[in-house]
Amino acid sequence: MKIVLHLSGIVLVAVCATWAYRVNYETQEAQNRLADLRGEIASEREAVSVLKAEWAYLNRPDRLRALVVAHADVLNLVDLQPENFGEAAMVAFPPDPEELVDAAGDVE
Amino acid sequence: MIRRPLRPLARILSARAQGKDPDLIEAEERAARLAARHRAERQKAETRLLLLGLVFVLGFTTVAGRMALLSAAVPVEPRAALASDPIRAQRAEIVDRNGALLATNIVTASLYAQPATMIDPKRAATELAEIFPDLDAGTLEARFTDGRKFLWIKRSISPEQRQRVHDLGEPGLLFGPREARLYPNGAVAAHVLGGASYGREGVHAAEVVGTAGVERVFDARLRDPERSEDPLRLSIDIEVQSALEEVLAAGMAEMNAKGAMGILMEADTGQIRALASLPDFDPNLRPPLPSRGDPADSPLFNRAAQGRYELGSTFKPLTVALALDTGLVAPTTLIDTKGPMRWGRFTIRDFHNYGPQLTVEDVIVKSSNIGAARIAILQGSKAQQDFLKRIGMFEPVSVELTEAARTTPLLPARWSDLTTMTISYGHGIAVTPLHLAAAYAMIANGGRRVTPSIVLQDVAPDESSRVISERSAAQVRSMLRQVVLRGTARQADVPGYEVAGKTGTADKPLPHGGYARDRVISTFASFFPATHPEFVLVIALDEPVNVINGTKVRTAGWTAAPVAAKAIRRIAPIMGLRPGADPEHLAPVLYTLAGNE
Numbered sequence: 001m002k003i004v005l006h007l008s009g010i011v012l013v014a015v016c017a018t019w020a021y022r023v024n025y026e027t028q029e030a031q032n033r034l035a036d037l038r039g040e041i042a043s044e045r046e047a048v049s050v051l052k053a054e055w056a057y058l059n060r061p062d063r064l065r066a067l068v069v070a071h072a073d074v075l076n077l078v079d080l081q082p083e084n085f086g087e088a089a090m091v092a093f094p095p096d097p098e099e100l101v102d103a104a105g106d107v108e
Numbered sequence: 109m110i111r112r113p114l115r116p117l118a119r120i121l122s123a124r125a126q127g128k129d130p131d132l133i134e135a136e137e138r139a140a141r142l143a144a145r146h147r148a149e150r151q152k153a154e155t156r157l158l159l160l161g162l163v164f165v166l167g168f169t170t171v172a173g174r175m176a177l178l179s180a181a182v183p184v185e186p187r188a189a190l191a192s193d194p195i196r197a198q199r200a201e202i203v204d205r206n207g208a209l210l211a212t213n214i215v216t217a218s219l220y221a222q223p224a225t226m227i228d229p230k231r232a233a234t235e236l237a238e239i240f241p242d243l244d245a246g247t248l249e250a251r252f253t254d255g256r257k258f259l260w261i262k263r264s265i266s267p268e269q270r271q272r273v274h275d276l277g278e279p280g281l282l283f284g285p286r287e288a289r290l291y292p293n294g295a296v297a298a299h300v301l302g303g304a305s306y307g308r309e310g311v312h313a314a315e316v317v318g319t320a321g322v323e324r325v326f327d328a329r330l331r332d333p334e335r336s337e338d339p340l341r342l343s344i345d346i347e348v349q350s351a352l353e354e355v356l357a358a359g360m361a362e363m364n365a366k367g368a369m370g371i372l373m374e375a376d377t378g379q380i381r382a383l384a385s386l387p388d389f390d391p392n393l394r395p396p397l398p399s400r401g402d403p404a405d406s407p408l409f410n411r412a413a414q415g416r417y418e419l420g421s422t423f424k425p426l427t428v429a430l431a432l433d434t435g436l437v438a439p440t441t442l443i444d445t446k447g448p449m450r451w452g453r454f455t456i457r458d459f460h461n462y463g464p465q466l467t468v469e470d471v472i473v474k475s476s477n478i479g480a481a482r483i484a485i486l487q488g489s490k491a492q493q494d495f496l497k498r499i500g501m502f503e504p505v506s507v508e509l510t511e512a513a514r515t516t517p518l519l520p521a522r523w524s525d526l527t528t529m530t531i532s533y534g535h536g537i538a539v540t541p542l543h544l545a546a547a548y549a550m551i552a553n554g555g556r557r558v559t560p561s562i563v564l565q566d567v568a569p570d571e572s573s574r575v576i577s578e579r580s581a582a583q584v585r586s587m588l589r590q591v592v593l594r595g596t597a598r599q600a601d602v603p604g605y606e607v608a609g610k611t612g613t614a615d616k617p618l619p620h621g622g623y624a625r626d627r628v629i630s631t632f633a634s635f636f637p638a639t640h641p642e643f644v645l646v647i648a649l650d651e652p653v654n655v656i657n658g659t660k661v662r663t664a665g666w667t668a669a670p671v672a673a674k675a676i677r678r679i680a681p682i683m684g685l686r687p688g689a690d691p692e693h694l695a696p697v698l699y700t701l702a703g704n705e
Contacts, residue, residue: 046215056209056292061350079351080681082604 114138198287199316200330201339202301202323204346205381205564211301211323211391213316214290217270217283219262220311223252226280236261236281239272252280263306263314264288284311289323291391296350299385299410300342300509300562303394319394320408322562324510341564343379348372351678352382359671360386360649367650369411370675371545375641377567378549378558380507381683383542385411411650413505413512416538419648420614420664421596422633423534424472424480426547429584430495431468431483433555433576439469439583443479451526456481459663472587473595475611477533484532489523492531498575499550499557505542507560515540534612541631545646548609548633551588552641555581589638600632600669602676604687608641609634609672611664616651627651630664632672636680637688645679647672 057063068077114137120130202211226232229252237245240262251259264286265273273281289304302321306314316331318324326340352370360368372382389395389407398406404415431437442465449456458476471479484492496502502519505512518538520527530536542560549558555576556569588608591597596611612631615623631648635641652667653660661667680687 049212050214052209053212053214053290053292056212057290059208060293061296061347062294065350065354079678082602082677082681082687084681085686 112137198331198336199289199304200332200336202330203339203341204344204349205341206345207341208346209292210297210342210344210346211289211291211304213287216264216266216286216288218260218286218309218311218314219265219270219273220282220284221252221259221261222257222280222282223255223259224257224280226252226278228278229253229280232276232278232281235276236273239269240265260309263309282311284313286314287316289316289392293346293350294392295388295390296346296353297344297383298388298391299412299511300344300349300383301391302510303391305394320511321410321509325508325513326563343374343381343562343564344383345381345683347682348679349382349384351682352675353384353386353388355671355675355678356384356386356647359647359674360652363649363652363654363667363671365649365652365667366405367411368671369415369541369646369648369650371412371541371644371646372679373545373549373558373560373644373646375549375552375635375644376558376569378546378560379564379567380560380562381643382679383412383562385409385413385415410509410511411648412541413507413509414515414540415650416515416518416540417629417631417648418535418538418614418617419541419544419629419631419633420534420612421475421477421480422544422610422612422631423532423537424475425551425584425588425610426495426499427480427484427487427492427532428468428472428587429551429576429580430491431487432583433580434487434491436486437468437483439467439587441468442466443468443471443476443482445471445476445479445482447478449478449481451481451529454526456529469587469590472584472610473590475591475596480532481529484528485525487528489525489528492528493523495575496531496537499547501537501539501543501547505540505546505560507542508562512540512542517543534614538617541646541648544631544633545644548635548646549644550575551581551584552635552644553581554578585635585638585641588634592634596663596665597632597634597669599665600634600673600676602636602673602680605676605680605685606637606639606688607634607673607676608636608638609645609669611669613662613664626662628662630662630668632664632668634672634676636676637685642685643680643683645672645675647675 068075114134115130116133116137119133123130123133199213201209201213204210221232223229230249233245233249233252236248237243243261248261261281262269270283273283291298291301291303300321302323303319304316304323305319307317308315318327318330322340322342323330329335330340352372356368356370359365368384368386370382370384371380373380387407395406395408397403397408403409404411409415428437432439437443444464445458445462445466446464447456447458447461456477458478460474462470462474462476462479466474466476466479468479468483470476471483500506501517504514504516517540520531520536527536546558546560549560550556553569555574555578556571557573557575559567559573561567585608588610589606591610592601592607597607597609600607600609600611610633612629612633614629614631615625616627616629618624629648629650630652631646633644633646635644647668649668649671653662654667655661656666
């Protein structure tokens with residue numbers, strides 16, 4: 001009876017030790033992964049902020065204006081002037097849907 | 109154990125046989141037993157002492173060993189303790205009202221040297237001078253070889269430069285991480301943003317501190333780690349700002365001015381949409397403060413917030429507003445304008461002779477100094493001071509710029525009747541263009557004092573800040589519209605936007621007293637649209653000269669007013685303001701309000 005108790009105690013210790021050993025290494029691995037991910041996030045953040053700064057730099061009003069002037073022949077962009085505002089009444093009405101249907105019928 | 113008897117029979121018997129005392133034997137035996145017990149006890153005590161000593165030795169050895177280990181070990185940060193601390197920027201970003209980036213951070217490197225570990229200081233110095241043209245090879249080499257252990261070479265270098273330095277392969281040249289403040293828009297809104305520089309510096313990090321503008325005012329808020337993810341949102345609109353700067357720069361060149369400033373403010377709230385001062389600078393390469401000459405000539409000088417000018421006739425509407433509000437005059441009251449007007453030794457003249465009498469409206473429309481002075485005398489000096497104080501002309505503007513907070517208006521030391529008269533047309537008191545913009549916002553929004561601000565916030569107009577009545581404000585607005593329609597500011601008219609405003613041409617005071625004859629500050633303070641004003645625009649040019657048909661013209665009507673018109677044509681559509689139908693042919697608001705319909 002005593003021997004059985006001793007044996008089962010030894011087995012229990014061995015099992016616990018193995019479990020603790022594995023958990024220890026898993027934790028270390030997880031921490032390494034965490035550190036890696038943190039580093040990755042940091043570099044991504046840095047990249048994002050650089051890209052944002054670059055985007056803002058490329059879109060700065062001075063540069064856009066210079067580009068518009070340089071490519072005036074293609075773009076034909078001018079400053080928005082008060083005359084450029086239109087009235088809703090200036091927009092042509094869409095053709096009457098019934099006429100469209102009739103026209104479609106004629107084609108057939 | 110076999111006990112040894114106290115009286116062993118054999119010895120007793122033999123002792124008896126020899127006739128000795130058997131008790132002696134017993135005593136002998138007792139003594140032997142006692143000695144044996146003492147020996148055993150002593151042995152036990154010695155063992156115990158030994159064990160105790162061993163325990164102490166072990167304990168102290170453990171402590172000493174741990175201490176030795178700790179002192180010898182390389183420090184490692186506890187990794188688990190870093191839980192959920194995101195890596196973030198040191199300083200919060202600044203964005204405009206629409207979220208466009210105005211200031212951000214980028215990671216760069218700083219370059220330093222440890223000459224002790226250098227292999228070839230001479231070569232390093234020559235090649236560094238090639239990479240950085242502003243460095244001198246000779247000086248660098250001298251510094252590398254004079255025995256110092258540490259030396260900063262550059263505070264902040266670009267990635268390309270870093271690569272080139274890296275390629276030198278010199279182990280004594282080292283990089284430290286640096287966060288640099290970047291203003292992607294360059295010089296646009298430079299005076300608003302101010303700039304930043306490094307505070308305390310170490311090899312691994314450096315503090316970025318604001319040096320001027322909002323960067324300085326909000327330094328603590330921008331550096332607060334709790335709010336570093338939350339950008340500071342200004343009320344500036346970068347598109348409007350850059351358009352205003354462009355128009356101002358063109359106007360400055362056209363009018364041969366040495367400086368120009370412009371302020372665009374929301375009439376109801378005092379929120380500043382654009383604030384420009386030319387010449388300006390690039391906040392990425394903020395120039396050092398000038399060590400000699402007039403600081404007001406430096407590009408760092410913010411004319412709109414820091415420049416104190418006698419703003420001339422633009423003060424007349426304020427004089428009239430007070431007179432109307434106190435009921436002293438009505439818009440049609442006739443004012444004596446016969447000139448020149450003498451007051452003691454002093455003579456007040458008008459630009460032209462406007463005849464013996466003008467209505468109050470025409471005093472503004474034609475800009476009569478004599479008329480304004482007479483109205484001011486009617487009010488008295490006390491009422492004028494109270495009024496100017498209530499609209500904030502006695503204290504720095506509350507706008508969040510260091511330059512503005514430091515700039516207190518220049519007030520007359522003694523407020524005599526003569527001072528009252530000169531101040532009525534804007535001489536003898538020097539305020540910043542921001543003060544003027546705030547005062548015009550008051551007229552434009554119907555008489556409520558605004559708190560100018562450059563940070564986007566919800567400001568609800570409230571009645572507690574009322575300075576003059578809605579009716580008086582409307583009357584002044586209608587007069588100012590007439591100034592543009594038929595008065596001194598005809599050049600400022602923009603069809604569809606009903607510009608209303610007042611020109612002001614003020615001779616610049618000379619440093620040693622008196623006024624310059626040929627140097628002026630010409631100002632146009634305006635708001636639009638006149639019937640329901642949304643924006644206040646103040647444009648001022650420093651020493652403009654416009655040449656028209658071979659004659660030099662300096663009056664604001666021909667310098668600041670046309671620039672303002674161009675600015676409104678450019679800016680109003682950008683802000684989505686539709687041009688309205690011109691109600692020019694309708695009766696002025698003035699008469700309908702005063703009428704009895």
